[in-house]
Amino acid sequence: MAHTSDSPRACELPDEDATVALAQRLADLVCGRLPAIASAGGRIHLRGELGAGKTSLARALLRASGVTGRIKSPSYALLESYNVSNLQFYHFDFYRFSDAHEWRDAGFGELLDAQAVVLIEWPEQAGTRLPPPDLDIFLEYAGTGRRAWLNARSEKGQRWLTYLNPPHP
Numbered sequence: 001m002a003h004t005s006d007s008p009r010a011c012e013l014p015d016e017d018a019t020v021a022l023a024q025r026l027a028d029l030v031c032g033r034l035p036a037i038a039s040a041g042g043r044i045h046l047r048g049e050l051g052a053g054k055t056s057l058a059r060a061l062l063r064a065s066g067v068t069g070r071i072k073s074p075s076y077a078l079l080e081s082y083n084v085s086n087l088q089f090y091h092f093d094f095y096r097f098s099d100a101h102e103w104r105d106a107g108f109g110e111l112l113d114a115q116a117v118v119l120i121e122w123p124e125q126a127g128t129r130l131p132p133p134d135l136d137i138f139l140e141y142a143g144t145g146r147r148a149w150l151n152a153r154s155e156k157g158q159r160w161l162t163y164l165n166p167p168h169p
């Protein structure tokens, strides 16, 4: 794949504050708050075993994007959606996904095409239905904290990584 970066970037997340800090920077990107990357929207896959911190990261990103009120894990409903200042946010969790009809009937495919912020936990459970994301985040346990591996899968994702991890002068 043309835009797949061969070397994922590691981001140490020793505690939940570090996860929130990463989420805040991602929120700036997906909300189009940075002059350099002004187009809002984008798709992020969140992978990693149970409890690795996928929902924590998604929740902090949604909060930093301006979502107020309760942010539920979509582990039962498959999808929770939000709207902030005319930007649509879709938070999926495909852990329990099994039914191909459900996919079609729910119109998930159309949501993925929209100009929106799409966060997907357990994307591997959706089989081949999903297009590649802009950014793939793999979370793993690291001592009492976590480590995130960030991998760009599109040109937009590459620009995000440049912002998140600027090359040292």
Ligand SMILES: Nc1ncnc2c1ncn2[C@@H]1O[C@H](COP(=O)(O)OP(=O)(O)OP(=O)(O)O)[C@@H](O)[C@H]1O
Residues within 6 Å of the ligand: 013, 014, 015, 016, 017, 018, 019, 048, 049, 050, 051, 052, 053, 054, 055, 056, 057, 075, 095, 121, 144, 145, 146
């Ligand atoms: N950087 C971190 N360091 C330590 N603990 C963390 C960190 N980030 C999140 N946690 C904690 O780890 C747990 C992660 O739970 P979370 O529901 O986010 O996992 P998940 O990957 O979504 O799991 P699932 O696959 O079941 O949906 C929470 O208890 C959270 O407080």
Ligand SMILES: [Mg+2]
Residues within 6 Å of the ligand: 054, 055, 056, 073, 075, 093, 121
């Ligand atoms: Mg989760």
